[in-house]
Amino acid sequence: MIREACPVLAPQRRERIRTLVREGVARVEDLRKTLKVSVATIRRDLEVLEEQGKVRRVHGGAVSTESRLEESVFDDKTTQSSKEKLRIAEEAYRMIEREESIFIDGGSTTLFLARMLCDRNDLTVVTNSLRAALELAEKGPRVILTGGELRRISQTMVGPLTSAVLGQVRVDKAFMGTMGFCLTNGLTTTDPNEAYVKNLVAEHANQVILLADSSKAEKVCFARVSDWDKVDCLVSDDKLPPSFAKSLRKLGPKVRMT
Amino acid sequence: MIREACPVLAPQRRERIRTLVREGVARVEDLRKTLKVSVATIRRDLEVLEEQGKVRRVHGGAVSTESRLEESVFDDKTTQSSKEKLRIAEEAYRMIEREESIFIDGGSTTLFLARMLCDRNDLTVVTNSLRAALELAEKGPRVILTGGELRRISQTMVGPLTSAVLGQVRVDKAFMGTMGFCLTNGLTTTDPNEAYVKNLVAEHANQVILLADSSKAEKVCFARVSDWDKVDCLVSDDKLPPSFAKSLRKLGPKVRMT
DNA sequence: TCGAAAACGATCAAAATCAATCGAAAACGA
DNA sequence: TCGTTTTCGATTGATTTTGATCGTTTTCGA
Structure with a gap:
């Protein structure tokens, strides 16, 4: 175990996840490496963010919620x-x-x-x-x-x-x-x-x-x-x-x- | 105990905290080091500032009420x-x-x-x-x-x-x-x-x-x-x-x- | 369709953080 | 100077967050 001192605050980290997800897709493993926390923490964050409707979880990571709509006919325009x-x-x-x-x-x-x-x-x-x-x-x-x-x-x-x-x-x-x-x-x-x-x-x-x-x-x-x-x-x-x-x-x- | 002579007045210190938090986020530990007071004091200050709606406390520190972070914390409940x-x-x-x-x-x-x-x-x-x-x-x-x-x-x-x-x-x-x-x-x-x-x-x-x-x-x-x-x-x-x-x-x- | 690998959720323990309390020092007013 | 009030720091026990482990589920290729 031996938990490190939290380098960044949880909300800050979640906001980073959010922007990373917004870029497209974000895999759990990539997020772990970028944010230097355990996968468990990443998962928990994603759980929270999905609850808030900020991201949508998929197997292996998360995708932007906005992307769904932008794929549609609408985005062609x-x-x-x-x-x-x-x-x-x-x-x-x-x-x-x-x-x-x-x-x-x-x-x-x-x-x-x-x-x-x-x-x-x-x-x-x-x-x-x-x-x-x-x-x-x-x-x-x-x-x-x-x-x-x-x-x-x-x-x-x-x-x-x-x-x-x-x-x-x-x-x-x-x-x-x-x-x-x-x-x-x-x-x-x-x-x-x-x-x-x-x-x-x-x-x-x-x-x-x-x-x-x-x-x-x-x-x-x-x-x-x-x-x-x-x-x-x-x-x-x-x-x-x-x-x-x-x-x-x-x-x-x-x-x-x- | 042995309390040091108060380096700065309380309201002054709180104002500094406020500006530091306004940058985005501020951790309790960081504030303690920069302001050279105990964590208890920092916490008390944050408590006051939150009551005034100046900052929003999170585990480990505080975030600006104006930042986007705030809103993501909001519905944590x-x-x-x-x-x-x-x-x-x-x-x-x-x-x-x-x-x-x-x-x-x-x-x-x-x-x-x-x-x-x-x-x-x-x-x-x-x-x-x-x-x-x-x-x-x-x-x-x-x-x-x-x-x-x-x-x-x-x-x-x-x-x-x-x-x-x-x-x-x-x-x-x-x-x-x-x-x-x-x-x-x-x-x-x-x-x-x-x-x-x-x-x-x-x-x-x-x-x-x-x-x-x-x-x-x-x-x-x-x-x-x-x-x-x-x-x-x-x-x-x-x-x-x-x-x-x-x-x-x-x-x-x-x-x-x- | 099956099986291995990856990913997931649940749980537990450690560490950090927090809230409450107490006592002491400083500030204040008389 | 004295007594009161306020502010501060330390201690302690509770809470939260995080990481590791384990069993389960999902995915993907054979």
Whole structure:
């Protein structure tokens, strides 16, 4: 036995395990060598961390809990043209002022925005995106979830129940995503339930800011969301055709291309 | 004994401890060496500082309340008696029938229950727990989130907005957690907002089933949730005193001990 | 399908840490 | 200066954490 003096505190060690696991997978044996403690201790730590939902144990080690979701269809979207999406999100971030209340929609571009907010304690964030809520679950602004039925594909809350909460709040700015947008049909998406929620959000926002990369331009999907008169600003990337931007500006919205 | 002349004043020393802890973590032994006082003094200082909410003590030292470490330590208490909690959850699972709609409350015991449901496509699950929703985010039953303000500590949605959704649904069985329960005061928890939600859920459930291990027995917390007449069944572990179970049955609820 | 190797969980003992107590020294007020 | 209060250090017994061992389970290749 002969236990060594504890070199690091247990919570510190667990936090290290957590970050190591986040990198991908972490085998028990590797963790033992890195942290210089017995496998029993590693196992106990993993047990605690799993209990807290921080990691998921597997035979031989542990994997990140977040990885499960990121494997799904969802993550395909986050990798595609993620450069543009990140730049769009950064531009959107600059539009947020102090002490504002904002809405964050589901989708990958808006998720980038949500990630940037975890150091802002002055904001109030309303969202129907489970993923966005997760990003802000540990720290950051005040978070209000809309509630409603969980739509698995997009990990958002949709349906009539959503309106129950949305009817009782107003936000300064709503940052919305969309599956497609074009001059004639306005904003469209795949699911009517989601379209309904987006529309509802627009009604309860002082400003509607659409975050959509240029790949969405001239795309029309099944469910209609709204016309351009509801949209105050479109933030997109520089691959958006200038002619499109010019025509759009005539319809009302400002257009920012980063 | 033979006490040295006090090198620095107590408040000054505590402030130093505080800044040292703010760096991340500080071990008692290290503090003793740097401040040149006995461990007893260090402990006393840490005790005071924790009372003031300046630091959070852990075995071997203290961590900053601002760091990410803090939060991982926070629910250490929930990891206790996880065996019992798992057994309780299994017992609860057996109470669920086909095609039912159920509510799942926040808390670790109910989280175990949520994990067991990911193969059930026949159910409808209403929950105010972000963690429970996550467990069922990929596959499993239909999930409906209550919405509301996110309470970070418990990762649940609480507050008046919650009632907007809850008012529109009914569930067959509500599986509730609690921080404490006793014969005279009924169910209690720490946060009044959460107590309010629990109470509201009970109103919209045909059956209320309380999942609580025996460590919660005879504990009374700040916020009152409800009396026993709202509770149809208590599922606990076998360490619950038989006399307690007997007295409780007289008040109405069935009692199951696994 | 079987068997070996790896990994796991449970248990126990050692070491470190902790909480409680007591007595002494310093600080304080008169 | 005297008596009181506060602060501090040492001791002791309890608690927590950790590591080692052993029997069991899981995994993987033959």
